[in-house]
Amino acid sequence: MKRFFICLMVIIALIACNNEKKEPETTSETTDIQKKWWKEAVIYQIYPRSFKDTDGDGVGDLKGIIEKLDYIESLGVNMVWLNPIYSSPNADNGYDISNYREIMDEFGTMEDFDLMLNEMHKRDIKFVMDVVVNHSSDEHRWFQESRKSRDNPYRDYYHWWPAEKGEPNYRYSLFDPKGDAWKYDSITNSYYLHYFSQKQPDLNWENPKVRQEVYDIMKFWAEKGVDGFRLDAFQFVSKDTSFPPLPEGYEKDVIKYYGMGPNLHKYLKELNKEVLSQYDVFAVSEGAGSTFEDAHSLVDADRNELQMAYHFKGMDVGNSLEGYELSEFKEVYTKWDSAFAKEGWLSIFLANHDVPRMVSKFGNDSPEFRAASSKMLNTFILTMRGTPYCYYGDELGMTNIAFDSISQYQDIVAKNGYEKTINEGGDIEQYMTELKFLSRDNGRTPMQWDDSEHAGFTTGTPWLPVNENYQKVNVEAENNDPNSCLNYFRDIVKLRMDNPVLVYGDYELLFTENKNVYAYTRKLNEKKMLILLNFSTENTSIEISEKLKDLKLVINNLSDVELEDSKVTLKPYQALIFSYK
Numbered sequence: 001m002k003r004f005f006i007c008l009m010v011i012i013a014l015i016a017c018n019n020e021k022k023e024p025e026t027t028s029e030t031t032d033i034q035k036k037w038w039k040e041a042v043i044y045q046i047y048p049r050s051f052k053d054t055d056g057d058g059v060g061d062l063k064g065i066i067e068k069l070d071y072i073e074s075l076g077v078n079m080v081w082l083n084p085i086y087s088s089p090n091a092d093n094g095y096d097i098s099n100y101r102e103i104m105d106e107f108g109t110m111e112d113f114d115l116m117l118n119e120m121h122k123r124d125i126k127f128v129m130d131v132v133v134n135h136s137s138d139e140h141r142w143f144q145e146s147r148k149s150r151d152n153p154y155r156d157y158y159h160w161w162p163a164e165k166g167e168p169n170y171r172y173s174l175f176d177p178k179g180d181a182w183k184y185d186s187i188t189n190s191y192y193l194h195y196f197s198q199k200q201p202d203l204n205w206e207n208p209k210v211r212q213e214v215y216d217i218m219k220f221w222a223e224k225g226v227d228g229f230r231l232d233a234f235q236f237v238s239k240d241t242s243f244p245p246l247p248e249g250y251e252k253d254v255i256k257y258y259g260m261g262p263n264l265h266k267y268l269k270e271l272n273k274e275v276l277s278q279y280d281v282f283a284v285s286e287g288a289g290s291t292f293e294d295a296h297s298l299v300d301a302d303r304n305e306l307q308m309a310y311h312f313k314g315m316d317v318g319n320s321l322e323g324y325e326l327s328e329f330k331e332v333y334t335k336w337d338s339a340f341a342k343e344g345w346l347s348i349f350l351a352n353h354d355v356p357r358m359v360s361k362f363g364n365d366s367p368e369f370r371a372a373s374s375k376m377l378n379t380f381i382l383t384m385r386g387t388p389y390c391y392y393g394d395e396l397g398m399t400n401i402a403f404d405s406i407s408q409y410q411d412i413v414a415k416n417g418y419e420k421t422i423n424e425g426g427d428i429e430q431y432m433t434e435l436k437f438l439s440r441d442n443g444r445t446p447m448q449w450d451d452s453e454h455a456g457f458t459t460g461t462p463w464l465p466v467n468e469n470y471q472k473v474n475v476e477a478e479n480n481d482p483n484s485c486l487n488y489f490r491d492i493v494k495l496r497m498d499n500p501v502l503v504y505g506d507y508e509l510l511f512t513e514n515k516n517v518y519a520y521t522r523k524l525n526e527k528k529m530l531i532l533l534n535f536s537t538e539n540t541s542i543e544i545s546e547k548l549k550d551l552k553l554v555i556n557n558l559s560d561v562e563l564e565d566s567k568v569t570l571k572p573y574q575a576l577i578f579s580y581k
């Protein structure tokens, strides 16, 4: 059961990083990190199924995104990442691709895509394409061919294990209800490997033809003008293809046994040479290995591999019903910042399509504190070093939907986990309680545009229900309220855009031991800012070392503020930013 929940959170818990090898200091010195446009960006992530439906089928589409580009522009963000939009049978909502050069029917056409990209570029918004090439769909032509016969030209596009060699050494599957990553296929009396679901067979990157296919696909999209690539589950592409038996407990460090394989860096260098270096694009890896060294090996400029990675250590915090301690949160972000202060670059995020809503997990989604805590969390994302990734709806303070019955869930992981728990005689009540909080569907409910039926997302029946709080939490209502989460988000994005210190400045943690307040400074040359974030429901006072009259308050997420000489009293979930004069 517990193990399943590790699976449920996919990369979050599975790619658990243990960063024990290198323990850097908690502060960093002035950096001479190279300036790059993708470091200065603020990325807005859109789950396209859930953003805006224009044809009434209950599923978001590209025309819907085009319709909302003025809204996206109004946020002040300058880059958009869309989850996969390629043709797909949707076993895993587009993370199972059947044609890498076509747009999924439900989302529209290639003409819609071209128009969308063009309209984004007209507004100076760049675009990041999700690239899912650890695996394809089992409905991809390559796999259809591959399974036909052992001598098919596409046979080696995937990992096959002939049954006459006996059963392959067991590997557990992250998504499978039976838990086995090898699936027997009677057509050729062989097993194929699928780290994710049975409908997502792993591609064989050892085969140079597969790699060439991938580079060609990426070039196809780069030629169209995309500006970046998000490499899905990328650490897994290089494997030990002898598939040896795995030691007891390997699930706890699955990335070590499943990913960061012997040839990963060779492939990344090749990809860089063939694609990334040929265009003005960047690539971000989902996952950053198990150690700081792993992460550096992926993104340091002199490696000529990738430009950015996101680690999941931050996501591991609070991955349970018990919640989390602020001390752990501070420690994770401080260590990762320090480890990358001089070299390499990371992203900063608190939510995406694989995890609960940011405010429900790290903040407080009760009516009293929802708005304040979600503004406070956005303040964190937008004032840390690293490229911020803001998940659609988090600018409004959208919350978990918290389903009660398994029939309400759509996610393959939720459904397969349910089946697995039943099969194994696990505690289904406990499973449902955890699912309610941790399910990926929590973060995938439709965008809340207004207070009309289905929150203005669709005129049909939405593929996933709209959160009941849409009558209050929606774009239209928040647009009209100067104190809304939405308008605060615009302010804080603008502050980031206007202040390179928030992008490149050194980070220093203050008040390390304070249990309620996360305080830090960012400093770049003469410019310095102080960020104070109350992560608790308690009023908390701190005594800073300067006189407050020497600082200028530039952001406050609440209407008032208590300042006295050098003492600041932060109200529950208050976020303040001061600039040093």
Ligand code: GLC
Residues within 6 Å of the ligand: 010, 011, 092, 095, 096, 132, 196, 232, 233, 286, 353, 354
């Ligand atoms: C990544 C995606 C996740 C997907 C999985 C398999 O972790 O973020 O949504 O299910 O890869 O492609």
